[in-house]
Amino acid sequence: MSLLLIIAIQAAFYTLLGLGYVLIYRATRVLNLAHGDVMVFGAFIFFQGLVTSGGSVVVAALAALTGAALLGGLIYASIMRPLAGYPVAVGVLATIALGITLRSATTVIWSGQTRYPAEHVGRLGGGFELTPGVSVSGVDALIILAAVAAILGISLFLQRAAVGVGMRGVAENVLLAAQRGINIHAINAVSWAAAAMMATIAGIFFSLKVRLGPDIWYVGLAGFAPALIGGMDSVRGVALGALIVAAAEVLASRYIAPQVSLVAPFLVLLVALWLRPWGIFGSREELERV
Amino acid sequence: MSLFSHLPSTLRTSYAADSRLLDTAFVRFWAVTGLGVALALPLILTNFWTGVANQTLIAIVGALALNLLMGTTGQISLGHAGFIAAGAFTAAALVTHLHAPFIVTLPAAALIGAVLGVLVGLPALRLKGLYLAVSTLAAHFVIIVGLGQYQAAISYGSGFSIGPPSLAGLEISSELRWYYLLLLVVLLVLLMNLNWLRTAFGRAWMAIHHKDVAAEALGINVHVYKLLAFSASTSLTCFAGALWAWHTGFVSVEAFDFHMLIQYLAMVIIGGLGSVLGTILGAIFAMVLPHVITAAVEKTPMLKGLGTQVFELQIGLFGVIMLLFLILEPRGLAGIWMRVRAYFQLWPFKYRAWES
Numbered sequence: 001m002s003l004l005l006i007i008a009i010q011a012a013f014y015t016l017l018g019l020g021y022v023l024i025y026r027a028t029r030v031l032n033l034a035h036g037d038v039m040v041f042g043a044f045i046f047f048q049g050l051v052t053s054g055g056s057v058v059v060a061a062l063a064a065l066t067g068a069a070l071l072g073g074l075i076y077a078s079i080m081r082p083l084a085g086y087p088v089a090v091g092v093l094a095t096i097a098l099g100i101t102l103r104s105a106t107t108v109i110w111s112g113q114t115r116y117p118a119e120h121v122g123r124l125g126g127g128f129e130l131t132p133g134v135s136v137s138g139v140d141a142l143i144i145l146a147a148v149a150a151i152l153g154i155s156l157f158l159q160r161a162a163v164g165v166g167m168r169g170v171a172e173n174v175l176l177a178a179q180r181g182i183n184i185h186a187i188n189a190v191s192w193a194a195a196a197m198m199a200t201i202a203g204i205f206f207s208l209k210v211r212l213g214p215d216i217w218y219v220g221l222a223g224f225a226p227a228l229i230g231g232m233d234s235v236r237g238v239a240l241g242a243l244i245v246a247a248a249e250v251l252a253s254r255y256i257a258p259q260v261s262l263v264a265p266f267l268v269l270l271v272a273l274w275l276r277p278w279g280i281f282g283s284r285e286e287l288e289r290v
Numbered sequence: 291m292s293l294f295s296h297l298p299s300t301l302r303t304s305y306a307a308d309s310r311l312l313d314t315a316f317v318r319f320w321a322v323t324g325l326g327v328a329l330a331l332p333l334i335l336t337n338f339w340t341g342v343a344n345q346t347l348i349a350i351v352g353a354l355a356l357n358l359l360m361g362t363t364g365q366i367s368l369g370h371a372g373f374i375a376a377g378a379f380t381a382a383a384l385v386t387h388l389h390a391p392f393i394v395t396l397p398a399a400a401l402i403g404a405v406l407g408v409l410v411g412l413p414a415l416r417l418k419g420l421y422l423a424v425s426t427l428a429a430h431f432v433i434i435v436g437l438g439q440y441q442a443a444i445s446y447g448s449g450f451s452i453g454p455p456s457l458a459g460l461e462i463s464s465e466l467r468w469y470y471l472l473l474l475v476v477l478l479v480l481l482m483n484l485n486w487l488r489t490a491f492g493r494a495w496m497a498i499h500h501k502d503v504a505a506e507a508l509g510i511n512v513h514v515y516k517l518l519a520f521s522a523s524t525s526l527t528c529f530a531g532a533l534w535a536w537h538t539g540f541v542s543v544e545a546f547d548f549h550m551l552i553q554y555l556a557m558v559i560i561g562g563l564g565s566v567l568g569t570i571l572g573a574i575f576a577m578v579l580p581h582v583i584t585a586a587v588e589k590t591p592m593l594k595g596l597g598t599q600v601f602e603l604q605i606g607l608f609g610v611i612m613l614l615f616l617i618l619e620p621r622g623l624a625g626i627w628m629r630v631r632a633y634f635q636l637w638p639f640k641y642r643a644w645e646s
Contacts, residue, residue, distance in 0.1 A: 088419040089366040097612035104606025266428035
């Protein structure tokens with residue numbers, strides 16, 4: 001039972017991360033390898049907000065989300081827009097370069113020291129006992145709630161909101177969308193901003209639950225595995241991909257060796273790429289083959 | 291396909307002229323000058339900077355291998371640091387378990403690399419672009435963690451020391467001896483690389499880069515040549531990894547992290563993807579710049595307070611330079627060199643009548 005709970009929490013965390021990859025991929029057809037660094041950057045703004053405001057989670061979270069949205073928009077306007085139309089490889093390389101730049105900036109601003117934002121928060125709702133002997137902490141409960149809310153919220157947003165419909169149009173055929181009068185640059189900037197906010201939410205949770213430091217970018221990078229397994233252009237696919245990756249990771253850590261769990265997402269990914277490269281719910285046309 | 295053949299130069303009238311290595315007086319002049327400078331360089335360099343030059347020469351081999359895959363064949367690979375690690379660990383394992391001599395470990399690493407390249411290249415038969423990039427990145431993490439497990443099991447996690455190598459009775463212990471050995475190796479690798487590019491292999495790889503479907507229609511077996519490209523590139527990469535291991539004298543998995551991958555990507559991007567000359571320039575740039583920054587910071591009292599931040603700033607600077615090249619000059623240093631050369635060639639005119 002507690003094993004299932006651990007898997008659920010990990011899957012929820014991966015869902016939050018994976019959604020960012022999917023949002024960006026749908027907009028600009030780029031795999032954002034800087035996502036982990038955006039996550040760290042946002043989490044550090046949250047930490048700074050906590051320190052400055054004297055422990056107010058709401059103020060810190062709002063500051064972090066605003067900062068992340070601005071960062072996402074800025075990345076699109078300054079890097080991704082000029083690179084539009086280049087081969088996919090160029091976009092991937094650009095995000096790698098962006099990632100190390102962001103990481104370096106984070107370390108220079110906040111130093112490479114490991115922080116524990118949870119110390120500034122006090123008790124976050126305490127814990128709940130689900131069944132006798134199985135309890136879930138406040139942060140873990142929030143992670144699961146946030147993941148469910150994010151999946152439902154983003155799906156609903158894409159179905160109903162005007163901007164969301166624009167995003168779907170861009171994801172389906174960017175040239176047609178532009179011809180029909182959709183402001184694709186605004187839509188893409190919004191997508192990047194939303195993805196950066198998702199990364200920041202994941203980063204806040206991770207830093208509250210575990211720790212915060214420039215080295216946790218690796219955790220954020222692993223989030224592309226669930227996105228690819230679920231299908232890079234599928235929102236609901238992320239949840240399933242996250243569940244598969246989380247299960248592989250937790251089970252490997254429990255039954256094989258803790259070190260194996262570090263590569264478990266990538267091993268699952270290699271198998272998935274071999275069997276079904278376009279992902280479980282991804283559209284098959286995405287994959288051009290010889 | 292000569293060293294400079296991507297540059298605007300004279301029109302060629304026969305296939306033999308087109309595939310000549312040093313085709314114009316200009317190219318011959320610069321090739322001889324470059325070789326002369328390379329031979330004389332240790333005379334003016336201190337021992338430390340000769341060491342930097344040696345690391346640069348090894349990096350040139352690794353970068354040429356990466357360029358073969360990414361620049362020539364157009365297959366993106368994010369597993370380069372993992373492949374270098376595989377080569378270095380091959381050398382270390384052969385020395386630790388079998389006491390193999392220097393001269394045996396290098397071909398062994400190249401052989402392991404060739405096999406590894408086929409394994410990693412297999413997904414490339416089904417996957418393209420982004421999906422291929424991801425599968426090579428996943429391979430990087432799998433290789434690194436696997437080697438980390440091996441290191442933990444054999445050397446209790448501390449890494450492997452391998453002594454200075456000896457070649458034909460001569461111990462290559464000083465940086466000076468390393469320099470001339472590595473210079474010879476780089477020249478041979480460069481010659482091999484250029485020969486690949488001007489024969490059927492290179493033509494097929496370039497055709498696949500431009501459009502694989504068209505290449506298939508021309509009768510090129512795309513699957514075979516893609517695997518050959520992966521195999522050749524990874525073999526050369528592992529060879530560079532073995533050289534790295536012997537030159538550094540100590541192999542530990544921590545050295546082959548994401549940062550090394552980024553360094554090699556920076557070399558080929560800054561140099562100019564697809565250009566042999568650019569790759570060499572990019573490798574020199576990427577290897578020497580960090581040392582220049584460190585030296586500059588040490589000399590400037592104002593910046594001394596930065597301390598450990600310098601390393602971080604170096605990495606960040608790399609990222610910014612890579613981004614600037616990707617956005618502003620996708621043809622890299624080779625592209626800049628090409629424009630400068632065209633300016634002098636055409637002066638006092640500005641445009642030429644033909645496309646190079």
